[in-house]
Amino acid sequence: MTTVLKLGGSVITDKDRAETVDGEALDRAADAVARAADDLVVVHGGGSFGHHNAERYGVSTTAGTHDIGGVTEIHSAMKALNGLVLRRLHDRDVPAVPVHPLSAASRDSSGELTLPAGQVATLRAEGFVPVLHGDVVAHAGEGVTVLSGDEIVTSLARSLDADRVGLCSTVPGVLDEDGDVIDRIERFEDAAGALGGAESTDVSGGMAGKVRTLLDLPTPASVFGLDGLSAFLDGEAPGTTVD
Numbered sequence: 001m002t003t004v005l006k007l008g009g010s011v012i013t014d015k016d017r018a019e020t021v022d023g024e025a026l027d028r029a030a031d032a033v034a035r036a037a038d039d040l041v042v043v044h045g046g047g048s049f050g051h052h053n054a055e056r057y058g059v060s061t062t063a064g065t066h067d068i069g070g071v072t073e074i075h076s077a078m079k080a081l082n083g084l085v086l087r088r089l090h091d092r093d094v095p096a097v098p099v100h101p102l103s104a105a106s107r108d109s110s111g112e113l114t115l116p117a118g119q120v121a122t123l124r125a126e127g128f129v130p131v132l133h134g135d136v137v138a139h140a141g142e143g144v145t146v147l148s149g150d151e152i153v154t155s156l157a158r159s160l161d162a163d164r165v166g167l168c169s170t171v172p173g174v175l176d177e178d179g180d181v182i183d184r185i186e187r188f189e190d191a192a193g194a195l196g197g198a199e200s201t202d203v204s205g206g207m208a209g210k211v212r213t214l215l216d217l218p219t220p221a222s223v224f225g226l227d228g229l230s231a232f233l234d235g236e237a238p239g240t241t242v243d
């Protein structure tokens with residue numbers, strides 16, 4: 001049983017303070033991962049790491065940079081957060097191994113991502129827990145662009161033929177217009193009202209982007225908050241199921 005779990009950057013970091021983890025949240029997430037029975041591949045986002053560096057250099061998922069200072073700064077920030085995540089997992093005897101997407105992934109000139117996953121699959125098969133992170137990646141004609149944790153999750157879910165996909169975010173699920181958790185989303189229209197409408201162009205981030213890309217996956221995915229993480233790792237479907 002392979003599970004791909006994303007720990008949202010906004011969950012594990014303090015979004016109001018640059019390059020600061022939310023220690024309590026990260027401890028709770030690490031505790032839950034340490035108790036998980038399934039084979040796990042973990043991906044984390046940036047939160048207060050990486051995003052402001054990317055903004056400073058004008059780098060997004062589509063607009064790139066050739067500035068070596070920018071490449072280094074964004075990648076280093078994400079590696080720093082990855083190191084802090086690894087440390088909390090190692091403290092709990094989770095055999096977590098870092099996998100840095102910049103060293104392996106690329107986009108072609110149309111933006112299509114290639115993320116080799118042989119090393120991830122082999123590490124997992126050998127009993128390790130690979131831990132990937134949002135990063136910058138080589139992008140034909142652009143230099144490097146941002147690769148979000150969400151894109152990594154959807155790419156790995158396909159290439160590893162994952163059985164389960166979970167996104168742990170700051171919200172208990174995808175919320176409807178009254179702020180209640182939507183149990184199940186089978187079409188974008190099921191949540192369009194609360195996500196800004198079907199014509200929304202936000203495909204790279206935020207909840208609308210997540211729902212759109214999760215709907216394209218062959219595997220059902222769960223979106224839940226930190227309170228739902230243990231239940232998800234126990235095989236339940238907390239929060240919203242996007243199917």
Ligand SMILES: Nc1ncnc2c1ncn2[C@@H]1O[C@H](COP(=O)(O)OP(=O)(O)OP(=O)(O)O)[C@@H](O)[C@H]1O
Pocket residue numbers: 007008009010011044045046047149168169170171173174175176194195205206207208
């Ligand atoms: N209808 C909605 N239901 C739930 N959340 C929504 C909705 N519309 C917008 N959001 C926002 O989407 C956010 C989650 O997206 P975000 O990209 O911050 O997630 P993340 O994966 O936790 O973090 P990161 O992208 O930094 O890794 C929520 O905090 C919420 O503010």
Ligand SMILES: C=C(C)CCOP(=O)(O)O
Pocket residue numbers: 009044045046047049050051054074078133134135136146147148149150205
């Ligand atoms: C380098 C960056 C900014 C990656 C961010 O990953 P995300 O938080 O999952 O969007």
